[in-house]
Amino acid sequence: MTRGTAARVGCAQGGAVLPDAPGDSPVRGDAYAVLDDSGAVVSWSPGAQRMLGRTAAEVVGTPAAGLLHSGADAARILERRHGDRSVVLGVTGLRHLDGRRVDVVLWAHPLVLAGRRHWLLQAEDAETVRRSDLRHALLQGVFTESPFIIDVFDRDLRFVAQNDSQNRAPGFTNVAGRTMREAAPPGLLDVDALESRQRRVLATGKALIGTEVRGRDPRDPDRDTVWEETILPLRGAAGDVVALAHMVTDTTEESRARERLDLVNEASARIGSRLEVLTTAQELTDVAVPRFADLAYVNLLDPVFGGAEPVTGPLREAVVLRRAASTMDVGDLAKSIVATGDVDVLASAPDSYTRRALADGKPVRLAGDQVRAALAAADPARGALAARYGIHSWLLVPMFARGAPLGSAVFVRITRAHPFEDDDVPLAREMVTRAAVCIDNASRYTRERTTAVTLQRNLLPQSLPELRCVESVSRCLPSGDRAVLGGGWFDVIPLSGARVAIVIGDAGGEGLYAAVSMGRLRTAVRTLADLDLSPDELLTHLDDQVKRTLNDRPAPMERPEPEARSCLFAVFDPISRKCRFASAGHPLPVRVGAGGQASFVDVPVGAPLGVGAVPYESGEVTLADGDVLAFYTGGLLGAPGSEDRGAGSARLREALSDPGVVAALRAGGGLDSLGRAGDAVLSRMHPDPSDPSGSSAPSGLSGSHENSDVLLLARLHGLEPDRHVTWELPAEPEAVGRARALTVDKLAEWGLGELEFTTELLVSELVTNAIRYGRPPLRLRLIHERTLILEVSDGSNTSPRARRALETDEGGRGLFLVAQVAKLWGTRYEVRGKTIWAEQPLTDGTDGADGADGADGSTL
Known part of the structure; x- marks a missing residue:
């Protein structure tokens, strides 16, 4: 209650009832009483009557102690009644007419009336006082101690009031009656945006809370400052918006x-x-x-x-x-x-x-x-x-x-x-x-990756062999920014009888493990190829080798071995121009004829290596002279099992059918033209995005997005009829002499007379062995290719072997002599029978040592 109420207690008399002070609130300042020096009530206000339910007639003249709920409160008040200053008696319990306790806050003010000492007691409901104190504390905290900057604007957006925040920037005092545009330093903030927000709140009556506002610090114009702004509408008695309250806090540090x-x-x-x-x-x-x-x-x-x-x-x-x-x-x-x-x-x-x-x-x-x-x-x-x-x-x-x-x-x-x-x-x-x-x-x-690349470069062919019947070049995709070294590999292997094996595969996976796996597979294929196995039989042995490798690996592997291993093995016979294929889960090659027709070879495809138990099958295709076979790894077509594979196959066929590519693939252009065709095909399959022409010149061993995507082009030629001859011989001793005579005549025709003695010796030993230990039919063949090749075939599957004969033996030295005279020799098994062959180097320097291809052959 107000402290000025006592001043309005004019000349209160004995039993007079004091009227309510005009203009006072019905809650505050209307419950008071006057006590004389003895503690008796001499005046009683209507507010006191409403508070305790007692009329002035019932209270005036009685001791005030009777109105207190406890004697302790009475003693405390009596102790302070002799003072000469206003005191706060604190929370005191009064007794209502119905006996219940009414907690109030009492104030005591000394009075002198008619020369005698009196006391004015004011009372207010304790809960009301508490709430009033809270409101007072809130207003004081907000306007004097709050970290917020608080401003009040009228409907004309002019300053009406502001608090005393310590965070207020200099220059923003005494701004009453001015707008922010007039008061703010130039460049401090976007005033147009501020006024737009203010007008929006005035128009809608809805608060804008937590708006981030950026501007300049008035104390340091070079530094950016961030404020968080809240605009609240202030409503009048009629409910309309009469003013705006701004609450702004500096959140620069939080923003930073x-x-x-x-x-x-x-x-x-x-x-x-x-x-x-x-x-x-x-x-x-x-x-x-x-x-x-x-x-x-x-x-x-x-x-x-x-x-x-x-x-x-x-x-x-x-x-x-x-x-x-x-x-x-x-x-x-x-x-x-x-x-x-x-x-x-x-x-x-x-x-x-x-x-x-x-x-x-x-x-x-x-x-x-x-x-x-x-x-x-x-x-x-x-x-x-x-x-x-x-x-x-x-x-x-x-x-x-x-x-x-x-x-x-x-x-x-x-x-x-x-x-x-x-x-x-x-x-x-x-x-x-x-x-x-x-x-x-x-x-x-x-x-x-450097280690893996070095390993892979050393495990793959450093150059492809220069052969009369097979011209081959290899190309790999150029290394990209995210290139991953894969397990793609290939090889071209000369075989007996002027035949050539072409092999391509994918070890699966990537990185060092893929390179090691690729090296194992290529070494195994090389070893098995030397046994002159058929393509399907070779893949069967290779599959067994992969399975053993998988079974022998330790159980806990730091990195799992790749599971998808594929291989395609092809053997081309230049005499018959037939090529036999067998595939272990590898994509089939594309055949490009002299007229430019490109088609996939139609032969069976078996399961990948190390996966299935079904025997592999082979298929045979008769090729025309000058046909080109395009071998490739699966990554060239797209991701495994995706729809891109079908589209990739179509793109590859289209690329190989391109007139420019076909012209380069035709016989007579040499390895350079074959290499240009490979570059063109790869650029069509995977254009270089950095090349505006959409083409690139891939070269070198490198990786792609998944594997080392290899393209191997082989141009195949049949062996000229005048460079090979075959004779059927009777299985009788007299055939040995006839075989020697035929051989000498043919060597003279070929200009190889210097090989007459050694060749006669080989013919004698091999034909004699075939007559003695084999069975009909008996056939002798001479092939003039990179070397002079002698082949003797018979219908027996018995395998001869060379051994060192004892001094007491009358025979058994034939194959030993063959091994000493020939550069290479061996046995090749056919569907029925076998063929024993021997090779002699040509003495004119034209023998076919596998020379480096250089710039013309492989790009490795």
Whole structure:
């Protein structure tokens, strides 16, 4: 209740009832009584009557102690009645007429009436007082102690009132009657947007809560400031909006913290998108500019570029740091000083800040003249550039991974007015740490891939053999940014009887494991091919070998072995021009005829290696002279099991049918034209997006998006009729002499008289063995190809073997002599019977040693 009520107690008399003070609230200031010096009630207000239910006639003249609920309250009041100052008697319990307790707050004021001492007691309901105090505390806190800046605007958007917030910017006092446009310093905030928000609240009556407002700090115009603004409508008695209350708080620090967190999140998302050292370093500088710095660059230790293992411990005296990446918001200062890939001499110096940071692991922060002085002392040219560009803040963060130094990242501010602060250092370290982990991973990947590439290059043919009947070239897709080394492999193997085996396969998987698996498969195929097995039989043995390898591997594998292994084995006989194929889950080759017709070879396809138990089947195709077979790995067509495979097959057939490709594939163009055709086909299958013409020239052993996608083109020719001859011989001893005579005549015709003696010896021994131990039919064949090939066939499957005869033996030296005279010899089994063959090198220098193809053959 109001403290001025006592002043209105005029000349209260004995039993008079004091009227309610005019204008007083019905709740506050209307419950009071006057006591005389003895403690008797001399006056009683209507408010007191409403509070306790007692009339003035019932109370006046009685002791006030009878109105108290407890004697303790009465004693406490009596102790204070002799004072001469107003006192607060606190919460006191009064007795209502019905006997219940009424808690009130009592105030006592001394009075002198008619020369005698009296007391004015004022009472107010305790709960009402508590609520009133809370409202008072709230208003006082809001308007004097609140961290919020509170302003009240009228409907004309003029200042009506404002609190005394300590956070209020200078210049915003005594602004009553003015609008924000008139009171705010120029450029502080967007006044048009503010007034638009104010008018919206006036029009809709709905509050705008938590609007983020950006502007300039009046105390520091170069620094951005962020406020959070709430506009509340203030309503009059009729419910209409009569004013607006603004509550504004400075959230600059919180906003900067969110921006730093956003930058860290962006760095985590963008840095390390590819396993490449230079790309990762560039991603770090791109993230930092322009949100964090005006210029950023990364220097890395020289071994990091080549994928070498980082070395822990103190740095050596001679340390080379190269520029890996740089980004600048305006201009190109970094690249004008040190280009990407060049050595940063200043950072590599023994006393440089970079060396110190890499030694102790602590960032280095320089500001103002300190930056320019440090640069000028180390390199006057850089110091001059720093002064010209206005560099004023410099932050260097060392880069470590697994405890080993990798390099450093430098952030520079030029156009930003504020230097790097303490809170910027942890942010920079967070970004650099993320980049360091990714760069280390990329470097380790580079090291692993280099090892795998080296291994695969050494396991694959370094060159393809130069053969009279088979011209072959190989092409692989060019290495892309995200190339993954796969298990694609191939080989061209000369066989007995001028035949040639062409094999292509896919070891599955990628990386080092794929290269090792590919090497195992190729070695196994080479070994089995020397046994002169049929294609289906060879794949059966190869399948058994793969199964044994899988069964022998340890149970816990660090990396699972690839499951999809495929192989296609083809044997071409240039005499009959027949080619026999067998496939273990590998795509079938495309046959391109002389007229340009391209079609897939139609032969059975078996299960991949190591998967099925069904025997493999082979199919035979008769080819025309000059036909081209295109062998390839499945990745060239698309992902396994996808719809892209069908579309890829169609694209491959179309590419091989292209008139330009067909012209290059035709016989007579040599290996160069065959290689150009392979390049054209690969460019059609996988165009280079960086090539505006849509073509590229793939070359070298490389990977694609899944595997090493290999294309092997083989142009096939039949052996000329005058370079081979076959004779049917009777199974009788006299046939040996006739065979020698026929052989001598043919050697003379071919101009190979110098081989007459050794060839007669071989013919005698092999024909004699066939007559003695074999059975009809008996056949003798001479082939003049890269070597002179002698073949004796009979109908027996008995396998001869060479052995060293004892001194007491009368025979058994025939095959031993054959092995000594011939360059190579062996046995080849047919469907019925066998063929024993022997090769002799030609003495005119034209023998067919597998020479390097160079630029004409393979691109490996």
